[in-house]
Amino acid sequence: MRVQLNFALDRVKEPVIWHLSHYYRLKFSIRYASIDVEKGGYTVVDFSGEREDLNNGLAWAQEQGVEISALGINGANEWAI
Template sequence: MASKRSVRVRLDYPLNRVAEPVVYHLVTEFRLVPNIRRAQIDSRVGGWIALELDGSEEDLEAAMNYLNDLGITVTPIDETEDWNV
């Protein structure tokens, strides 16, 4: 059985990806459970989402590769930072 874990990340979207259902694909294709904590999306400049993702090590790694392939920058959020946003 694959070990489950949780990661906190910020996803920075380029303008050409704002209208795509990226979080939906993280759920349906990679079996991740998202907890969106904060987001700002602007169809003129791009945007970002701060979220926690729960899933297996393998699914998380595959999802990070998928996001990178889309040109979405993935930045880990330090676990010690205040998460009450």
């Protein structure tokens, strides 16, 4: 699943993607990122893993203040951002 993770300034330095990978067993590929440690930013990430782990991990990220936008499901024709 491709998602855009929007980070507020206070979340930019936190290892959110690592946490999702480590604690929720999600594999990831970062497709694009624009981060400014003075303004915040966003990252476009392809995640794969068990559906329950994906749902739980993204719910955790939202609880941490990360805004999430789903961009696609299966990877086909999803190279454009």
